[in-house]
Amino acid sequence: MSASGLPFDDFRELLSNLPGPDTKALADARERDAQLTKPAGALGRLEEIAFWLAAWTGRKPAVTRPLVAIFAGNHGVTAKGVSPFPSSVTAQMVENFAAGGAAINQICVTHDLGLKIFDLALDLPTGDISEEAAMDERTCAATMAFGMEALAGGTDLLCIGEMGIGNTTIAAAIFYGLYGGSAADWVGPGTGSEGEVLARKIAAVEAAVALHKPHLNDPMEVLRRLGGREIAAMAGAILAARMERIPVLIDGYVATAAAAVLHAANPQALDHCLIAHVSAEPGHMAAIERLGKTPLLALGMRLGEGTGAALAAGIVKAAAQCHSGMATFAQAGVSAKD
Numbered sequence: 001m002s003a004s005g006l007p008f009d010d011f012r013e014l015l016s017n018l019p020g021p022d023t024k025a026l027a028d029a030r031e032r033d034a035q036l037t038k039p040a041g042a043l044g045r046l047e048e049i050a051f052w053l054a055a056w057t058g059r060k061p062a063v064t065r066p067l068v069a070i071f072a073g074n075h076g077v078t079a080k081g082v083s084p085f086p087s088s089v090t091a092q093m094v095e096n097f098a099a100g101g102a103a104i105n106q107i108c109v110t111h112d113l114g115l116k117i118f119d120l121a122l123d124l125p126t127g128d129i130s131e132e133a134a135m136d137e138r139t140c141a142a143t144m145a146f147g148m149e150a151l152a153g154g155t156d157l158l159c160i161g162e163m164g165i166g167n168t169t170i171a172a173a174i175f176y177g178l179y180g181g182s183a184a185d186w187v188g189p190g191t192g193s194e195g196e197v198l199a200r201k202i203a204a205v206e207a208a209v210a211l212h213k214p215h216l217n218d219p220m221e222v223l224r225r226l227g228g229r230e231i232a233a234m235a236g237a238i239l240a241a242r243m244e245r246i247p248v249l250i251d252g253y254v255a256t257a258a259a260a261v262l263h264a265a266n267p268q269a270l271d272h273c274l275i276a277h278v279s280a281e282p283g284h285m286a287a288i289e290r291l292g293k294t295p296l297l298a299l300g301m302r303l304g305e306g307t308g309a310a311l312a313a314g315i316v317k318a319a320a321q322c323h324s325g326m327a328t329f330a331q332a333g334v335s336a337k338d
């Protein structure tokens with residue numbers, strides 16, 4: 001916490017003093033790429049990914065310790081009947097992750113990714129955002145700090161995912177709070193809401209943004225009032241990754257909402273991040289466009305739990321391997337173009 005005793009001050013300070021890219025490592029990667037045995041640009045976005053790795057790690061592109069971090073939280077707004085599933089499913093799915101039975105476990109096995117689950121006071125749902133703030137400032141700041149600590153074990157590629165029944169309502173409220181439009185623009189089915197559940201979801205998002213409106217020009221207040229514990233922890237983890245030169249893959253609609261808060265505080269805050277995939281959640285693409293990003297994948301997925309990020313990690317690993325493992329024209333005795 002800061003000397004002034006205001007818990008958010010340290011984060012505001014961090015967000016206004018973010019490290020930039022390593023221009024030397026970037027130039028080195030571009031130089032090597034030009035010598036590899038392929039026509040210039042023929043690996044398309046894989047080449048851009050290799051440059052991005054170099055710029056944000058400050059080293060030759062490599063992914064040796066990729067990690068999927070899933071943050072789980074519960075939400076008071078579920079009392080409004082905004083999800084087809086009960087909040088108890090959050091803890092049950094955390095158990096499933098631990099037992100290796102979820103989709104994310106299989107993708108981690110496929111791409112040889114580490115997996116860590118962080119459950120955030122699941123017995124203590126946040127405040128119902130349509131009636132009060134999700135968190136007080138101290139809780140929000142402490143949860144961000146917890147998210148920052150999640151990287152302590154070390155990684156060189158962080159995949160950010162989440163689990164939390166009700167959190168597509170939370171993400172929609174954050175996007176509506178940050179970007180405006182109408183609640184219906186941002187609310188989608190999540191785990192399968194339709195009919196009256198969907199109508200209650202739109203009403204809850206509408207009420208939440210109307211209630212907190214006077215404070216929503218401050219992104220940290222958007223996080224505290226409209227967010228959730230897993231959202232705050234993801235924001236902290238993304239921020240810590242920047243400070244520690246760790247590139248980040250952001251998963252779906254919900255993880256993007258955490259990222260969007262940081263972007264609203266500093267438009268450069270996500271330069272070390274890629275949006276792994278565009279979720280089937282209808283508002284996701286509009287949110288991604290607000291961030292000035294292009295998603296790597298579009299597979300019609302809408303699961304969360306880091307699955308899109310973990311799939312994209314396979315692509316990022318391949319990009320690094322091509323960059324570091326390919327022979328140059330000189331090494332392979334292949335004629336360069338005239």
Ligand SMILES: O=C(O)c1ccc[n+]([C@@H]2O[C@H](COP(=O)([O-])O)[C@@H](O)[C@H]2O)c1
Pocket residue numbers: 082083084085162163164165166167168169189190191192193251252253254255279280281301302303304305
């Ligand atoms: O991130 C996404 O794109 C996404 C889209 C739809 C659903 N989810 C997941 O579904 C849960 C929230 O859905 P809901 O309907 O309870 O708000 C939560 O565990 C998310 O991980 C996630």
Ligand SMILES: Cc1cc2nc[nH]c2cc1C
Pocket residue numbers: 085089093162163164191303304305
């Ligand atoms: C079963 C289930 C699995 C999930 N994984 C991420 N969010 C989820 C939501 C539900 C309901």
